[in-house]
Amino acid sequence: MPQRTMGEIIRDQRPLVLGPEATVAEACAAMHARRVGAVLVGDAERRLLGIFTGRDAVRLLAEGLDAKATRLDAVMTRKPTTLGPKATAMEALQLLNDCGFRHLPIVDGGRIAGIVSRYDFRAREYGRLDDASGFMEILR
16 A cells, blocks of 8 residues: 655645744634644745744743743744655654654645644554564664
8 A cells, every 4th residue: 555645645734824923822822723733834935934833832831921922933943844745654754753743844845835743644654653663673
């Protein structure tokens, strides 16, 4: 069975994208409304500038920052790791697993194409990851 590509997974997706001037409060409200755990931060041409996640929101609140006054460009993760639309599900899962990410932006030609999270993958793909991880452990 051929592996799915990121392009297939995000085909009908409309990722949540906000500008760097949006506030953390606006981002959190948008994430809540869309029921997603991350917002991509992009410029007017949809070039990826960063990512802001629920984990970032928790950190911001723990540090005592004001969500209504703090802009995304002050607290986002800049230049996040990305994959292109031709990358396979296995490549994405390995990257998510190895780096401890929950969300991975998909960029095509320098522009935001979508985002995948751990929930976008099928049990069969996780099984392949487990098989590959187990094999790598044997080699160590």
